[in-house]
Amino acid sequence: MAVETKNKTFKNYINGSWSESLSGNVQKSINPANYDDVVGYVQMSTKEEVDQAVAAAKEAQKAWRKLAGSERGAYLYKAADILEKRLDEVAEAMTREMGKTLPEAKGETARGVAILRYYAGEGMRKVGDVIPSTDSKALMFTSRVPLGVVGVITPWNFPVAIPIWKMAPALIYGNSVVLKPAQETAVTAAKVIECFEEAGFPAGVVNFVTGSGSVIGPAITDNPDVSGITFTGSNGVGKGIGQAALSRGAKYQLEMGGKNPVIVAADADLDLAVEATISGAFRSTGQKCTATSRVIIEASVYETFKEKLVEKTKEITVGNGLQDGIWMGPSASEGQLNTVLSYIEKGKEEGARLLFGGNRLTGAEYDKGFYVEPTIFDNVTSDMTIAQEEIFGPVIALIQVNSMEDALALANDVQYGLSASIFTTNISNMLSFIEDMEAGLVRINAESAGVELQAPFGGMKQSSSHSREQGEAAKEFFTSIKTVFVK
Ligand SMILES: NC(=O)C1=CN([C@@H]2O[C@H](COP(=O)(O)OP(=O)(O)OC[C@H]3O[C@@H](n4cnc5c(N)ncnc54)[C@H](O)[C@@H]3O)[C@@H](O)[C@H]2O)C=CC1
Numbered sequence: 036m037a038v039e040t041k042n043k044t045f046k047n048y049i050n051g052s053w054s055e056s057l058s059g060n061v062q063k064s065i066n067p068a069n070y071d072d073v074v075g076y077v078q079m080s081t082k083e084e085v086d087q088a089v090a091a092a093k094e095a096q097k098a099w100r101k102l103a104g105s106e107r108g109a110y111l112y113k114a115a116d117i118l119e120k121r122l123d124e125v126a127e128a129m130t131r132e133m134g135k136t137l138p139e140a141k142g143e144t145a146r147g148v149a150i151l152r153y154y155a156g157e158g159m160r161k162v163g164d165v166i167p168s169t170d171s172k173a174l175m176f177t178s179r180v181p182l183g184v185v186g187v188i189t190p191w192n193f194p195v196a197i198p199i200w201k202m203a204p205a206l207i208y209g210n211s212v213v214l215k216p217a218q219e220t221a222v223t224a225a226k227v228i229e230c231f232e233e234a235g236f237p238a239g240v241v242n243f244v245t246g247s248g249s250v251i252g253p254a255i256t257d258n259p260d261v262s263g264i265t266f267t268g269s270n271g272v273g274k275g276i277g278q279a280a281l282s283r284g285a286k287y288q289l290e291m292g293g294k295n296p297v298i299v300a301a302d303a304d305l306d307l308a309v310e311a312t313i314s315g316a317f318r319s320t321g322q323k324c325t326a327t328s329r330v331i332i333e334a335s336v337y338e339t340f341k342e343k344l345v346e347k348t349k350e351i352t353v354g355n356g357l358q359d360g361i362w363m364g365p366s367a368s369e370g371q372l373n374t375v376l377s378y379i380e381k382g383k384e385e386g387a388r389l390l391f392g393g394n395r396l397t398g399a400e401y402d403k404g405f406y407v408e409p410t411i412f413d414n415v416t417s418d419m420t421i422a423q424e425e426i427f428g429p430v431i432a433l434i435q436v437n438s439m440e441d442a443l444a445l446a447n448d449v450q451y452g453l454s455a456s457i458f459t460t461n462i463s464n465m466l467s468f469i470e471d472m473e474a475g476l477v478r479i480n481a482e483s484a485g486v487e488l489q490a491p492f493g494g495m496k497q498s499s500s501h502s503r504e505q506g507e508a509a510k511e512f513f514t515s516i517k518t519v520f521v522k
């Protein structure tokens with residue numbers, strides 16, 4: 036256990052130093068597997084500290100943007116090496132702070148390292164095109180310039196990967212950043228920032244302010260010196276950020292919820308579909324925006340799929356993610372657990388049949404944690420709340436259909452469009468799904484969760500602001516194109 040983090044207060048990182056908030060208030064960050072375990076204390080900062088961070092970022096960005104891309108890349112490579120060295124410690128802090136199992140936390144931290152290296156290399160790649168001018172004596176080309184100061188507002192479900200997949204591209208293209216992490220996982224995020232500090236980034240290029248979303252969030256989004264805001268989190272908060280940014284002409288990027296379907300066709304490899312459904316729905320306790328929450332199954336294989344799914348779900352071991360042999364950890368917070376339990380109640384009230392799970396786990400090893408059973412509902416119809424709203428917990432809704440046309444229509448019958456999977460061996464089913472599924476990420480014979488850092492990621496409909504993150508797509512958000520005409 037990472038004793039050295041116990042009872043430590045993690046400060047703000049502003050203009051190259053760790054500083055105390057004027058508020059003097061701190062908040063306990065607790066382990067959702069055992070609320071007596073205090074992971075650390077984080078500050079409840081004020082608008083003044085955000086203003087200081089933005090001012091420092093604005094000043095530092097002037098010199099940062101003048102560096103060669105390869106020089107900025109060298110800092111990112113260093114941060115990657117340091118994070119890699121601290122992988123076990125950072126992953127353990129993540130498991131203690133938000134509950135995902137240690138192997139998952141290690142995987143996420145390794146992903147953070149890989150993202151840093153990917154964007155470090157981006158500093159050596161092209162940023163523009165030569166475009167033939169109609170004037171034969173002129174040279175016309177495009178270049179890209181950074182936005183300036185970027186505000187980064189992140190959730191608790193991927194406390195390492197999400198801040199890094201937003202900060203790394205922002206930095207490599209010459210922006211400076213102010214990170215506001217989710218308060219629930221601010222200790223883990225502070226450890227990521229320590230890696231940036233140790234890598235020697237110039238003072239003010241990377242800043243970090245903790246505090247409540249309703250104070251620190253608007254202080255970032257309303258600051259006229261913040262030119263771009265990148266956000267992942269809930270739809271309500273995301274929409275508010277988008278409106279605030281638009282009203283003052285700032286650029287914004289929002290990644291929000293999902294209600295991701297898996298379609299199981301009659302010709303599917305059912306064992307593969309079961310395995311992927313369980314992994315997609317229950318890994319990270321269902322707390323991924325790409326998590327599987329609806330499974331739409333053709334009638335002829337419905338009963339067999341259901342039986343296999345329940346049998347496999349029975350094998351899931353729930354408990355403290357730091358322990359060996361645990362497959363699923365707790366919900367990340369008491370609030371999140373209560374949200375999940377209230378959706379389960381709603382499912383029962385609206386007439387879905389509870390097939391498996393559905394309860395808060397109790398007993399010696401569970402009483403001090405926020406544990407819920409992996410849960411499967413049968414007889415779900417598309418109009419039910421559990422088939423429409425993002426639950427962000429380990430809850431699956433099974434829906435039976437008579438044809439692939441009906442399956443696709445139901446898969447699209449939600450406000451979200453983030454990720455979707457189909458299990459089939461029939462090429463025409465695959466092609467219709469690729470063509471007609473309204474989602475930013477469609478996967479064939481693979482689980483709905485799973486994002487590759489070098490590929491664009493983002494959703495359709497209410498899942499995003501229609502922009503894409505990661506891979507080369509990040510360049511579109513974190514830079515502006517400049518068209519240059521020389522004669
Ligand atoms: N798309 C995703 O990956 C995520 C989706 N969610 C969804 O959101 C639900 C609620 O989770 P929360 O942690 O409450 O999400 P949230 O949207 O409130 O939090 C995300 C981030 O936004 C910040 N924030 C909160 N209020 C703000 C404001 N007024 N202005 C600017 N920033 C603000 C938070 O402090 C945090 O850093 C979950 O149950 C889940 O359905 C939550 C986390 C991630």
Ligand SMILES: O=C(O)CCC(=O)C(=O)O
Pocket residue numbers: 192193197267322323324325484485486
């Ligand atoms: O599935 C993933 O790895 C990414 C999920 C994600 O972006 C999120 O939950 O916010």
